[in-house]
Amino acid sequence: MPHRVRYAAGACVLAGLLVASPGLAAEFVSATDAKPLDMRPYWSIDLPLSAGQRVDRLVTVDDNLYVITADNRVLAVHIGTGVLRWMADLARPDQRVLGPTHGGAYAYFTSQAGVSVFHRQTGRPGNDPRSVRGFVIEVVGESTSVNVGSVHGLSRGDVLDVVRPLEARGERGEKIGELKLAVVEDRQARGILSNYSPVRKPQSGDWVRADVTLPLSLVGLPFAPSSAAISDNEALYYGGSNGRFYKLAILNGLRMWQFTTSGVVSATPRLHKGNLIIADQDGVVRAVGATDKSERWRFNTEGAVFADPWVDDSGVYVASTDRSLYALTPDGRQRWRRQFQVAELGSPVVAGGTLFIKIEGDGLYALDVKTGEQKWRMAGDASFVGLEGDRAWVVSTPPWVDRKRTARDVYMCDANSGKLLATSQARNVSLTAGQSGPLTLILADRGGRVQCLRSLKYPHITPDQLAAVLASDAEARAGAPRSAAAEAGPARPGAKETKLPDPFRSTSTAKPVGGHGLVGTEGAKPPAGEGKGDEEAEEEAAEEDEDAADEDEADESEDEDTADEDTADEDSGDDEGDDESGDDEPDEDEEGDEEP
DSSP, X not given: OOOEEEETTSEEEETTEEEEOOOOOOOSSOHHHHGGGTEEEEEEEEOOOOTTXXXXXXXXXXXXXXXXXXXXXXXXXXXXXXXXXXXXXOSOTTXXXXXXXXXXXXXXXXXXXXEEEEETTXXXXXXXXXXXXXXXXXXXXXXXXXXOOGGGTOOTTOEEEEEEESSSSOSOEEEEEEEEEEEEOSSOEEEEEESOOGGGOOOTTOEEEEEEXXXXXXXXXXXXXXXXXXXXXXXXXXXXXXXXXXEEETTTOXXXXXXXXXXXXXXXXXXXXXXXXXXXXXXXXXXXXXXTOOEEEEEEOSSOOOSOOEEETTEEEEEETTTEEXXXXXXXXXXXXXXXXXXXXXXXXXXXXXXXXXXXXXEEEEEETTTOOEEEEEOSEEEEEEEETTEEEEEEEXXXXXXXXXXXXXXXXXXXXXXXXXXXXXXXXXXXXXXXXXXXXXXXXXXSEEEEEEETTSOOOOHHHHHHHHHHHHHHHHTOOOOTTTOOSOOOOOOEEEEOOOTTOOOOOSOOSOOTTOSOOTTOOOOTTTTOOHHHHHHHHHHHHHHHHHHHHHHHHHHHHHHHHHHHHHHHXXXXXXXXXXXXXXXXXXXXXXXX
């Protein structure tokens, strides 16, 4: 469906192409009204929603704005240009979707069905290049089975290198042949050998290896999620509604570790410098090692934790239902505690030495991040947008707003004192989101009209900027390498190696008394079928399978005939027995023996 993006310079994107047009997209705040706020309209877009679709929430993560509808459809917009990057369905309309979160080049959305993985530029299922290594289990003729399969990223038709180890316990090896896979199961595969020397035929214990790309569209979860999942590109971390916390291998969903938490984890966990910060509904905040789940420290609040914690180099900031906001040092010691009048505390945000926290029914508080002392407070339904220098931007819902009338007041104020510097109003706005660095304010209505305002410090979007983003996204779709200048997000994760335990490797350090090639092969004839091409070998293997199937059918037929004869004999015997035992009248001898 075509969509329009309008820019202040008068250019727009129509169905992904640059055209000259004044545009008809949303404008909730004009350039005149935005100027007192030291902001300007940057872009606006009419999103291509289906009939009846309504926008439910906005989420900004890194360079993407995620517009999520009530029926769980997501539209990803590039914040810097307003380019609609991709659209996708996340889950059934009746399911709850948590997130998104980012891990490298991927976006993760968590639902009851699992964790959906999308490339944040293209929306395509994530793919992860890696090196797969396994071992030869058995060689029969040229048919060879190995201990790796589909869960390791392999598929029918893949060609594996067969490697002969050069050292008893070393990691080096020499390629001695190739294996083309014909049958791929979950954890095993079978194929046909080729390109090997008859005197060095692959055998049990040899290595196999290949570079593969495993598509990631949905990672299944062992239990229904209670928190959004986060990722470090190798594993997923999430809290389950059964009171356990899980680490799953992102490539195949295998459980790497788990532990039981004090309460259900509904707050999004945080990953910082190799440690997971986890807060649960029993009020326990803990740091565990992402690698081995070892507990680094633990802190107890006096109420449940539902809001997402904030974690940075200065420490951990947690809002609890005991009406308190806690500031913890990086090693888990309490630095300060700030108490409020109500228990419904939002998620804290730290920017420029100030901590901002929204408290339902009590307003927006700005606290000194070092001491917890209050700097200022704005009453009403106010939310923090962003910070630039010593100024803060806030949006608030006017008291007269109802179902028929929607608007947001936008304020610019001094970040240290809260003094009001400028104000403006955005009409017909139902949803907002914001970012610092660069200062960005997103305004939207339920029908999919979105406008972006940015600081006057940032010039209008240029055609070169648009071209760079469009080219970068196009290269990402094509899988081509991207230049550093056009890179809109972090590079995709590098190749990882999947190594499986070697069932044939000895743990002895004694010098071996034998090895490969001890039996002389000079003048020996290769077994039938060796050294032939792939197609010929596959045809022979297919003929052998057909012959084996015919023999099995013949054996089954003989077995059935034998079984029928046995059954007939048994039936005959049963009939005779029935005749003997079925005579209800007693024998004469029996009658004579009876006493009157």
